[in-house]
Structure formats: C-alpha cells, structure tokens
Amino acid sequence: MTDNSQVLATVIAKNRSDSEARAARDHRHDVWFRRTVRAAAMIVLGLLACIAGSTLWGGAQAFHTFGLDFFTSTDWDAVGERFGAVVPIYGTLVTSFLALLIAVPVSFGIAIFLTEVAPPWMRMPIASAIELLAGIPSIIYGMWGLFVFAPFMAEHLTPWINDNLGAIPVIGALFQGPPLGIGTLTAAIVLAIMIIPFITSVMNEVFRTVPTQLKESAYALGGTTWEVVWDIVLPYTRSAVVGGVFLGLGRALGETMAVTFVLGNAHQLSASLLMPSSSIASVIANEFSEAYTDLHRSSLIALGFLLFVVTFIVLAIARIMLMRLSRNEGVK
Template sequence: MDSIIKNTNQAPQGQTIFEAKANARSNSKRLLQPSRIRRGIKGETFFKHTLSFTGILLILIVFGILATLFYQSIPAMNALGARFFWTSTWNPVANIFGALPFLAGTLITSFLALIISIPFSIAIAVFLGEYFPKGVFSNFIKNTIDLIAAVPSVIFGFWGFFVLVPIIRMLEMKFGIMPNGVGLFSAALILAIMIIPYAASLGTTMLRMVPASLKEGAYALGATRWEVLRKVIIPYSKSGLFAGILLSLGRAIGETMAVTMLIGNANFLPKSIFAPGNTMASVIANEFTEADNPVYVSALIEMGLFLFLVTFVINLIGKNIIKRATRNNG
C-alpha cells in the first residue's frame, strides 16, 4: 500500500494530490478485502489442481497406450519369439512372420533422410539464427518452414508421387538402373523434406542462445564471421543442434502415409536404396485391416510397440539434451 501511495505524488488530471492518495488508499483496501483474497486463493488452487490433473491424465494415457500395445503383442511374442525381428520371410498365408525387411526399410529410409536433411537443416538454422535473425525476408523464410511442418503427410505423398517419382525414374534410366521410380530412395527424399523444419527450427533457437559476449570477444580478437561461426557458435550450440537432428529422426521413423505412397510396398529385403521396400509403419497401415488371424494382428501390433518404444526413447534423449543445453546456457 505504501508503494501505491508513493506513486501518487503526481495526481491525475482533475484531482489534487490529497484526493489521489485517498483514492489509492481506498483501492488498496478494496484489493485486500478478505473475500477477494479468498476468491483469489480458491481460483489459484483450482487452476493448480486442473494443471496437475491434466499432467497426470497425459501420463496415464501414454502408459495406457503402452500397456495396450504390450498386451495385444503377447500372442505374437509367444508364437514367434525373438526370431520375429531376425527372420526375413513375411507370408501371412503360411503364418510365417519375419519383420527384418521392415526393420531394414525403416532404418535405411530414416537414416538416409537424416543424412540428406542435415546440411539443409544446419544451413537454414545458421541463416535464420546468425545472418538474418530479423527482417521481412527472415520472417518469410521462417513462416515457410513452419508451413512445411504443418502440411499433412498425405500431401507430401501426392506431390512425391506425381513430381518426385518421374524425376527419379528418369535418373534411374539414365544410369542404367531398373526404372522403378518408387523405392527406398524416393521415400527417403520425401522424408528429408518433411523433417527439415524440425531440426532447422530447433537449431535456430539454439544458435540464438549463444551469448553475445562470446561472439563479440572473438570479433575483438580479429576473427572473421566464418571463424566465429565455426569456432564459437557451432561448438557452443552443438548439443542443441544434435538434439534437433535426433528429434527429426524420431519423426522420420514413425512417418506412415508419405512413405507408404512412395516406397513400393515390397515385403522382402531391399538389395539397393533404389529397390522397393517397406517400413514398419507402412506395413501396419497397409495390412492391418486385412489381418485375419490373431497371430497376424498381434505381429503387426508388436511392430507398433517397437516403433512406440524407439520413438519414445529418441524423443526422451533429445528433450534431455535440450533441457541440459538450455540450463547451461541460462
């Protein structure tokens, strides 16, 4: 209340200083009324309990999904055992299920997409975080990247099928490769485009967190902009850049529709990156509605459980890296 009175040394227009002080005292008394205090405490308590309930509910939902997937995977675990992930024959008619072709397709497409996307992600992060952090052009690039992240994956699949596949087929014919067009390489290219915004956005944030004193000190010692970027900015924010790349890997592993439309959907081990194949997510999307016996359904759900655990671990590691980097920078 004393601070309110001190701030009334200059009275509002049409009031004397004494009237302003009297109004300040009456306002402070009204704010400190027991009924208003009780209502404020009740509102804050309700809001706190609502947030706690929401957080606990989300945790229960995640563990509920995990428990459901695990329970539905038990028939396949009992019937197939560990060889499910090491055998390469997938023949539902004969009740033979081996997920190795889909595991290989998932790893090849995801890591190939990651390799393709890393240079573009880092370049965009450096461009927006260091060279053009503000301005109309920077905002346009940032909004475009955000728009790419928001586009549904099926749209990427359509675009890849009608634009990317003919180009790849033409290149395959030029280099003497069987002109499939669809295959692991096509799926990896579309995945690379889809995951660039995730790594670039997080990388931009991490580059902007580099203390200005470090950069100014390097410039004062005579370093060029390239030297500051290479020897100060990138080393300082490398953990955040790595976390962004790791999170984009988790996004690539779980992608379904765009990959399904471009990978060729072949249930055998690929012999090259241009050959048709399948991923765990794409085979689940293609065959789940056709599964006609419990082991078949359970085998598909077991692959879903594996994808869930892998993406959960990848995201957990990435979030911890970001948290540690943010804490150190702070």
C-alpha cells in the same frame, strides 16, 4: 499514550492476522496448483503406459506364436501366416537415419543463413516458407513424391547413381538397382524434405538466443562468420540443437502416408537403397484393414508396439545426450 498503544497493538494484531490468513490462503493455492500440474503430468504418463500396454496386449498372440523368430525372421506371408519384423524395422531405421543425414546439414545451413548471413528483408519470406512447409499434410508429400519426384528419380537420378556410385568398392552395393523411382532412397529424400522445417525452426530459434555481445566480440577479434558459428553459436546452443535433431528423427520414425506412397511396400531385405522396402508404419497402414485372421492382426499390432519401443529408445538416447551435454556445460 495508553489509547495510542492499544490502537497500535490492535493494528499490529490485525496486520499479523491478515498476513497469516494470506499466507495460509497462498499455501493452500500453491498446494492445489502443485496437485493440478502433477495430475496433468501423471495423465501423460498414464496415457503412455496405456498405449504401450494395449499394443503389447494386442501383439501378445504374435509374440507367443513366433517368439524370438518374430524379431529375426524376414518372412511376411499373410496366406501362410508366417510373420517377421526384420524388414519393417530395417526399412524404418534406414529411411529415418538417411533422412536425418540429408536434413541436418540443410537445416543447419538454412538456420545459419537466416541468423547470420541473410539481410533483414529476406529473413521473413524464407522463415514463412519454412513454416508453410511444416504445415503441409504428409499425404501431400506422398502424392508429390509418387507422381513427381519418383518419375524424376527413375529417369535421371537413379541411372546416374547406379552408373557412378554403383561401381565403387565396398559401398557400391548400396547404389545398385533398377531405375524404379520408388525405394528406400526416394523415401529417405521425401522424409528429409518433411523434417527439414521442424529442425530448421528449432535451430533458427535457438541460434537467435545467442547473446549479440558474444558474436560481436568474436568478430571484433577477427573471427570469420564460420569461426563465430563453430566456436560461439554452436557451443552455446548445442543442447537445443541436439534436441531439435532428435525431434526430427522422431518425426521421421513415425511417418506413415508419405513413406507408404514412395517406399514400395516390398517385404524383401536388400542392401541396395534403390530397391523397394517397407516400414513399420507403412505395413500397418496397408494391411490392417485387410487382416482377416487374428494372428495377422496381432502381428500388425506387435509391429506398432515395436515402433513405440524404437521411438522411445531414440528419444531416451536423446534425453541422455542432453543431460550429458548439460552436465559438461556445468563443469566448464
């Protein structure tokens, strides 16, 4: 009995020692894993801070020279060295939000069709076409917009818009202008075509996460497809849908080449959506290589900093909205 007790005690002590060694090793690995992923996150924050700081430093001369006038002036005169950011900011925001107004309903319809209406044999070709659109370079969209869509816009759409919508009180000024083809509305439509694949892909994936039992229960109670989508699918996925929409908006705010081709690149502030304008990205792309003075270069870098700030604000608003939606869902 004594020998058996000693053997058992030895085995127990060895198992305890192995368990303690394993626990220490697992703790050590866990500590290194946390430090590694924390370092990766800090790298992202560091890069973000470096980008913001470098653009702010590069635009310091413009901010110091013009002060608040840089944010309120519509002037952009490279010869006279008078620069203001109102027109590029206005063009960036208007084209992006117009693109969002066009793209969101279309993306929602495509995603609902793929998940709720389309027969199985049709879903794969349409989904593949959407992914193909997402992979097309932006310069291809810009060339298509300039050489194909802009002439079509000038010949057919712009005259119709001017004649039928330009006479409407209050909002008619938005749709009055010469049939140039290029302009704010053209850029917004091209941007909408570019961001539709991104928003559609997000919506399509999140709509597929809705439990089948919920939808089948709604159909069993007599709900129509629209009622199931509106009362079941959207409430279940609204946080992800909002995130997808703002992802598309962030994509539209920073677009450069496509907008440069079709926006017109005119430094003029006009209420008409048919008139040429400029955006922050297009101004930088067009003029940075030709900026021959320090103040001109500093003004362009300052525009880059403003684009960074605008994008950050938009994404911050998206994050706040998602947090509020998640909190409300938790309350319910």
